[in-house]
Amino acid sequence: MKKIAVVLGTRPEAIKYGPVINALKKDPRFEVFIISTGQHKEMLDDALAVFDIKPDYNLKVMQPGQTLAQITSRITDGLAKLLPQLKPDALTVHGDTGTTLAAALSGFHHHIPVIHIEAGLRSGNVYSPFPEEGNRKLVAQIASLHLAPTPGNAANLIREGIPENRIVITGNTVVDALLWAIEQIPQGDNTLLEALHQDTRKIILASAHRREAWEKIPDIANAIKVIAERPDVRVVIPMHKNPIVRQAFQNTLADMNNVDLIEPLNYLDFCRLMNRADIILSDSSGAEEEGPTLGKPTLILRSLTERPEATHSGSAILVGNSGEQIIHHVCRILDNLSAFKGANVQTDHYGDGLATQRVIGAIANFFGLGPAVQPFYCGCEMRPNNYFVTNAA
Template structure:
C-alpha cells in the first residue's frame, strides 16, 4: 500500500481534494496522509468536515497580518517532519496557493515525486492573479505528474516543455465535489435565505474577494447597488471574512432591501444557493467552473482568466470590475432572453464527474500499478440542472 501525502490548506483545495482523498482511502493500493497547513482556518475545517475528512497533521500556520513569505516559510518548515517520518511515496498538491508552493517544494526537497492536481492553468500574466500565477508555474517545474483539467491546460504545459508522458487530462475534481454536494439534503445555511425557494424574483449570487479586486471593491459594490434598483431581482452576497473586503463592500451595499448579506456559507449550502441562482456574478475561480456545470450564466469580475474554456464555450463572460460595465452586463443578461438562453445551455468544459477516477488511475499508472488512463474530453454537463435542483429540494 503506497502512502500518498495530500497537502492542502484552503477551502478550494479542500473542496477539490476531498473526492480524491476519499477515493484513495477506498483504494487498496493507496493510503492517504492528509496534511493541512491551516491557511484558511475556519472555512477549511468546515469543508473537510462536510466531506467526513479530518487532517492527520495540522500545522496551523496562520497568524495575524503575516506576509506571503511568512506563510510559505512556516508551511515549508512544518511539512519537513511529516514527510520525513511517514514513509511517503508521493506528494499531491493542488492548484496555486502558498500551501501548494510550500507542499511542492517540501516534496522536492525530500526527493518525493510531486503530483500536481489542476495543473497547467495559465493567465499569461505573472502578476495576475498574484501570487497564484507564479505559484502554479513554479510547481510545474518540480512536478513528476501533471493532472491537467482540460486539453487547453495540457497544451499550456506542452508549450512550456513538459514531457507529454507526464501529463494526464483528468477533468476538474470540483465537478465531482459538486455532484456529491448536489445530492445532500441541506438548507441554505442562513436564516435570511429560508424563503428563497418561494421568492418569485430572479436571484443573483454575487461575491468578490480576490486580492487583485481590492482596489475596485467600491466599484463592484456600487454596481451591486445599481443592479438592486430593479425590484424584480434579489441579490445574495456571501461576504468574505477579510476585513478589507467587508469594509469596502458594506460601505456600498449595507441596508439595501433586496440584498441579503450573509457570512460565507458552508460548501454544501453554497452549492444549493448556486442551484437556486439565475445569475452568478463573482471573481471566484470556483464559480468560473461550477456555474457552467450547473447551466448558470456566470459573469466573471476579472479582466483576464486562467480558465478561458467557459468564456470560449459561451457560458461565462469576463466583465471587468468597473461599476458601469458590471451594471450593464448584468442588466443586459436580465433583459435579453436569447442571451440568457445561450449562456445557460452552453456545454460544460470542465468535467463529467469522473475526474477523481482519472486522478487515482493516473497515480496508479505512474507507479506501475495500473493501466494508462483515457483522457477527459469536454462537452457535457454533469446532470441537467432540473435534476440537480430536485436532488436538493
C-alpha cells in the same frame, strides 16, 4: 501499498480534494496521510467536514496579517519536520495556493515525487491572479506528474516543455464535488435559502475577494448597489472573511433592502444557492467552473482568466471590475433572462463527474499499479452566434 501525503490548506482545495481523498482512502493500493497547513482555519475545517475528512496532521500556520513569505516559510518549516517521519512515496498538491507552492518545494527538498492536481492553468500574466499564476508555473517545474483538467491546460504545459508522458487530462474534480453536493439532502434548515426558493425576483449571487482587485471592490459594490435598485432583483453576497473585502461591501450595501450580506455558507448550502441563482457575478475561480456547469449565466469580475473554456463556449463572460461594465452586462442579461434560460449555456468543458476516477487511475499508473488512463476530452467549440459572445461589447 504506496504512501501518499496529501497536503492542503484552503477551503477551495478541500472542496476539490474531497472526492479524491475519500477515493484514495478506500483504495487498498494506497496509504494516505492528510496534512493540513491551516492556511485557512475555520473555512477549511468546515469544508473538510462536508466530506467527513479529518486531517492527520495540522501545521496551524494561520496568523493574523501574515505575509506570503511568512506563509511559505512556516509551511516549509513544518513539512521539513514531518516528511522525514512519514517517508511518503509521493506528495500531492492542488492548484495554485501558497500551500501548493510551499508543499511542492518541500517535496523537492526531500526528493519526494510531487503530483500536481489541477495543473496547467495559465492566465498568461504572472501578476494576475497574484500570486496564483506564479505559484502554479513554479510548481510545474517541480512536479513529476501533472494532472491537467482540460486539453487546453495540457497544451499549456506542453508549450512550457513538460513531457507529454507526464501529463494526464482528468477533468476537474470540482465538477465531481458539485454534482455530488447538489444531490445531497439539506442538513437542517437555512431560512435564507428557503426564502429564496419562494422569491419571485431574479436572484444574483455575487462575490469578490481577489487580492489584485482589493482596490476595485468599492467600485464593484457601487455597481451592485445600482443593480439592486431594480425592484425585480435580489442580490445575495456571501462575504469573504478578509476585513478589507467585508468593509467595502458593508459600507456601500448594508442599508439596501434587497441585498443580503451574509456570512460564508457551508459548501452544501452554497451549492444550493448557486443552483437557485439566476446570475452569478464573481471573481472566484470556483464559480467560473461551477456556474457554467450548472448552466447559470456567469459574469467573471476579471479582465483575463486561466479558465477560458466557458468564455469560448458562451457560458461565461469576462466583465472586468469597472462599475460601468458590470452594470451594463448584468442589466443586459436581466432584461433578456428568458432568452438565456432558453439557450444552451450549460457546459461540460470542465468535467463529466469522473475526474476523481481518472486522478486515482493516473496516480496508480504512475507507480505501475494500474493501466494508463483514458483522458478526459470535451471540445471547446467557439459559438459566434451565442448572445454572450456577439453582444459582449
